[in-house]
Amino acid sequence: MDFLTAHWLDILTTILGLAYILLEYKASLWMWLVGFLMQALGIVLYYQKGLYADCAMEFYYLSMTIYGYWRWIRGSKTKQALPIRHFPRRLMLPWLVLMAAIWGIIYWLLVTFTNSNVPVADSFTTALSLVGIWALAHKYLEQWIIWIAVDVVTCVLYFYKDIPFKASLYGLYVIIAIFGYFEWKRLMKEEAA
Numbered sequence: 001m002d003f004l005t006a007h008w009l010d011i012l013t014t015i016l017g018l019a020y021i022l023l024e025y026k027a028s029l030w031m032w033l034v035g036f037l038m039q040a041l042g043i044v045l046y047y048q049k050g051l052y053a054d055c056a057m058e059f060y061y062l063s064m065t066i067y068g069y070w071r072w073i074r075g076s077k078t079k080q081a082l083p084i085r086h087f088p089r090r091l092m093l094p095w096l097v098l099m100a101a102i103w104g105i106i107y108w109l110l111v112t113f114t115n116s117n118v119p120v121a122d123s124f125t126t127a128l129s130l131v132g133i134w135a136l137a138h139k140y141l142e143q144w145i146i147w148i149a150v151d152v153v154t155c156v157l158y159f160y161k162d163i164p165f166k167a168s169l170y171g172l173y174v175i176i177a178i179f180g181y182f183e184w185k186r187l188m189k190e191e192a193a
Contacts, residue, residue, distance in 0.1 A: 009044060010045060013041050017038055024180065025183055029073065051118075053109075053122040053123050085139060085140060098130075099130065102126075102130060106123035107120060125153050125154050144178075151174045
């Protein structure tokens with residue numbers, strides 16, 4: 001019972017996270033509402049565990065959740081539902097450079113201003129997640145590949161930081177993201193036809 005009492009927030013955000021990824025797999029708009037609640041609670045959880053970059057990232061996720069929902073319902077210039085599409089090649093290098101710069105800045109902030117004992121991994125997952133959530137909001141197929149990388153590192157990091165339920169969820173996320181990539185690829189072909 002003490003274990004459940006100590007990990008209740010981890011358990012609740014894990015349940016919400018599972019619902020979120022399954023709704024994302026189905027490309028459902030409901031994912032944004034579930035994500036908003038999960039991220040609000042995640043702020044508290046990550047702060048308590050000393051994952052300051054992840055905590056700060058949740059604020060970004062909250063704003064991107066609102067943007068993503070709006071983007072998905074408003075769609076493109078035609079104001080129809082946003083289709084699944086490929087990440088534009090012309091944006092790959094700028095986003096990689098931006099991600100590397102953000103990784104370095106967050107790493108420096110964590111080392112300089114916090115007591116974080118995992119600044120490399122915490123800053124990496126945060127920086128790459130910035131790109132991932134933006135790619136999801138734009139319904140790019142390759143967002144799944146980004147999330148696979150984030151999820152693998154996060155799974156290990158959260159086990160290390162004694163957040164076992166969320167760590168297990170991120171392990172499951174890796175599997176779902178692999179299947180999600182192929183499901184979205186199938187949906188993209190259906191939309192094109």
